[in-house]
Amino acid sequence: MRQFILILGLVCSFAISAKEYKWVQKTSNGIKFALAYEQEGSWILDEFHAPKGEFQQKLSSRRFENIELLKKALINYKLVNRIDYKSPDDSDEKARNKRIWKATNKWNQEWERKYATWIRETLHTDFFVDYGIETDCADVIVGLRWIFSRINKLPAGNTLAGTDKVFTNEHMLRSWKKLETDPIWHKDKLFMTALNYLMDNTYTHSVWDDSYPLKISSDSLIEGTFYLNLEDVSGHVRIVAKTSYNSLTSVPLIMRASTVPRGLRRLSEEVFLNFEKPEASTSGFRAMRWPEGKGKKLKLKKDSTHPSFGNNQYDDDFVGEGESFALGVFKAVRPDFSVEQLIKEGLGDIGEALELRKSVVEEGFSACQLIDCSPGTDAYEAYSTPSRDSKIQKLFHSLEKLVKSLKVVLPGLEKSWEEALSKKTVEVLGKSLNMKQARYMFKEGQYSFDPRHSLEARWSTSSIGLAELVKAKLEKLLKEREERINERGTCEQDCFPKGGWYWDGNTFELDAKIAQVNYLVRNFCNVFESGNCQNDLDIDLNEKRVLANGENNSLLYWQDKIPFFNSDPRVAKNYNWGESLSNAFHLPAFKNLEITDNAVAVIDYKKVVNLPTGAKISIPESEFTSLNKKGLGFIQNGKVLTAISETGELGSTLLLENAPKLLKSYWKNSLGVLVGEEETLIIERRAEGLLLNLRDTRKLEVLSPTMFAFLETENNSILVITDNRAAQFDLGKDRLWSWTYVGQDDKEAVIAGVNGDGEAGFKILNLQTGEISWRDGDEISIHSNLGNGLWIYTENDDLKLGSLNGEEVLFKGEGVFLEQNGEYITLYKDNESLAYKLNRGLTRIEAPARSRELSGTAGPYLGWTNSENMVELFKANGSKIGAISQGVEVQSTSKWANFEFNSSHGKFEGNGGLLRPQGPGVALPEMTFLKSVHKKDEDSKYLKINRLKILERGILIQTYPGMYSWLEL
Secondary structure, eight states: OOEEEEEEOOOOOOOOOSSOEEEEEEETTEEEEEEEEEETTEEEEEEEEEOTTSOOEEEEEEEESSHHHHHHTTTTOEEESSOOOOOGGGSGGGGGOOOSOOOOSOOOHHHHHHHHHHHHHHOOTTHHHHTTOOBOHHHHHHHHHHHHHHHTTOOOEEEOTTTOOEEETTOOOGGGTTOOOOSSGGGOHHHHHHHHHHHHTOOHHHHHHTEEEBOOSTTTSOTTOEEEESSSTTOEEEEEEEEEESOTTOOSOEEEEOOSSOBOOOOEEEEOOOOSOOOTTTEEEEEEOOEESSGGGOEEOOGGGSTTBOOGGGSTTSSOTTOOHHHHHHHHHSTTOOHHHHHHHHHHHHHHHHHHHHHHHHHHHHHTTTSOOOTTSHHHHHHOOHHHHHHHHHHHHHHHHHHHHHTTTSTTHHHHHHHHHHHOEEEETTEEEEHHHHHHHHHHTOSOOOTTSOHHHHHOOSHHHHHHHHHHHHHHHHHHHHHHHHHOOOOOSOOSTTSHHHHHHOOHHHHHHHHHHHHHHHHHHHHSOOTTHHHHHHHHHHHOEEEETTEEEEHHHHHHHGGGOOOOTTSOHHHHTTOOSSOEEEOOOOSOEEEOTTSEEEETTTEEEETTTOOEEEOOSSEEEOOOTTSOEEEEETTEEEEEOTTSOEEEEEEOSSOOOEEEEEEETTEEEEEESSOEEEEEEETTEEEEEEEEOSOOEEOOSSSOEEEEOTTSEEEEEOSSOEEEEEOTTOEEEEEEEOSSTTOEEEEEEEOTTSOEEEEEEETTTOOEEEEEOSSEEEEEEEETTEEEEEETTEEEEEETTSOEEEEOSSSEEEEEETTEEEEEETTEEEEEEESSSEEEEOOOOOOTTOOOOSTTEEEEEEOSSEEEEEETTSOEEEEEESEEEEEEOSSOEEEEEEEEETTEEEEEEEEOOOSSSOOOOSEEEOOEEOOTTSOOEEEEOOEEEEOSSEEEEEEETTEEEEEEO
């Protein structure tokens, strides 16, 4: 029988030394003792008290930076190898004849199999959360064993930290004597109190002592066993939680995790991928020892007497040379284990499932031409394929998960998987369908399980089939959306996200489903390529119509409208239905994108698009120099340079003497620099074309691509390029560190460095006259230009604002940061802020005190402040203009602000949008976009709409994964 093992591991993310230290201190009423171990570079000290005749109680847990500080806290303790004190078994407590529960069964291999079944069926990620039980990594191993033993009247026992005494179900603390009991374990106050006590007094070392090394085989490595490591940097113990038999697509070992400190938390999950073979003295797969004996004489059975005892995991030949330990375990539990074979057999199973689906679909299509196949009829149940389709999707998902989990230990596996998907095909409707396309179909929902639909729609691999599928899906979803929007009333109060009215009236989940349908349309020709795919698809979409919001429009119309649907119930209905502020243009999918300030986009260096107009030009197979901020650039084809204009149009050409490899272009209005591998071309732009202005064959460095070209040559001079001149200045013996242009009308630059006498400071360079003046300083580094004669620099780690008129502003000390917002600059330190208006100097204005978490904006907004649930926006002059809910990020131009805010309620998280300033008072969103939708216990899917760039003329937003649209403002 084939068997797969699924391990759910409980990772304890703390480092613990294999060596533990014990101290003891005798008192008049028993002893105090301490246990110390190293954790993440610090030392942890746990202190306990054991009164005479009673079990220990934990007093505290403290952290120390080093062992010397720890020893000072133990001045009254004595370092010992073991702690001796009179066992409670021999105390008065023994005579009480009280126990936590009475065991009537004994541990054996049959009970281990029952324990394995219970773990497989019971241990889900919220198990401990559901019962309010706090855990760390070791607690999970101990807790599950005790809970199962309590339910099934089996003996249980574990070693207590420090004293090494075995605490069992037969023992009792005096303080528990009157606690109530109950037949149901989690309602039993006595048991729950004892369980908490046990978890608080055991840890990873004690679990090691209570367990034995496990033989690695499919019979022994079952649910309830675990992997423990005492010396790993993240010292952990992980439990086997599931096994899968006869499955070709199961991940052999998966870990589920708790961590430190003890707390109420879900168990996380990870794949077992340990590469290094364990050391027999500190790590490996283990199982719990069985308590044996009667009453309070219970002891733990010796290691070697257990049926599953074994040390084969430590054998020299357990792992092949260069193989990971995890792979050795996989082969031990299934000798014929081969990932490549699993992929081959798994894809074979999927191929068979697709062939069976073909038969059912074709049979159903024929039958439903003659009989009623409406939902609820016997024919619908016979010929619809929801469960069959779900199974195919799960097969793909399982194989994908297997590949991703093992790619770390098997390099090249992911590439082999993708190649196998492309090669394996089935024939559908007379055409070849490869497994990569089939995976996409069933992952994204591009199929129909309704037997009343056509064969083309059932598979949706053709444009006509997709159009039919989209029509069916949108008719249902848009009708439901319309009902939701029309039914909600007007909000009178509490209209912000998190409020009941907001979450009852929003259309986030519906819009996510609608967006997914639209995504299938947008991405179809990328997956199912054909010569005329997009043209055929547009024709088929245009022929089918859907009625919604009183509009009976084509699918092509709805495709353009849907990306701008507004899910926010606070906005007007016309915005709910996607009324944008102007026209929208959808970009094709891309891997690389450059956008200029003039809203010209270069896509994958193959296409130039004017975003506001949608006009496009294709770039031939040649070298392309990236656009500057204004959109100027070149296409090079050998010796021929072709200009790209500010509006994204091809301009005139220039023939070069040779064919240099040009790397980048920099522009200052009509003058530009083309930097090559061996030479730099300086060119001038005229209406009639391009003129070669200067060629310097020496390798030059462009220091400022945004303001003007500043070039240092081999003779320690600088060449400054402006609109109407190119001037060279000799630096003499001066040496540059950093520089920036700070003046007006191309007049002044400031240069930090060392002068000819070795003095640090900075120069003021007049670019018209070449005059250089020197100002002394110390360790000066210039960071950025503010224009208007101002710049930012640091001197001796202090942040300073410099100006041509000699005025300076200093913010001393660490933790200072600065933001520039258009004509305003704001300095922050801790909760203080100073705001200044830039006007050939500095004019102080009032600014609200703000937290360090705050971010500023450009344009009309100075920034915003966070409170518990609200964000207040401030104009650049410091006045408040309004409030929105829980802001995260704002970016704006002179007219618009784009913001994102987080909120959570039920299944949904996240929102964002555009805000139009309304003057004083509250500025409500005029347009919002869904940022993301999360389904509980699932990865985020559907929409992730984020701002890519916001300009004066519009904003480029992500409307679908990998797809963007330009919205003109």
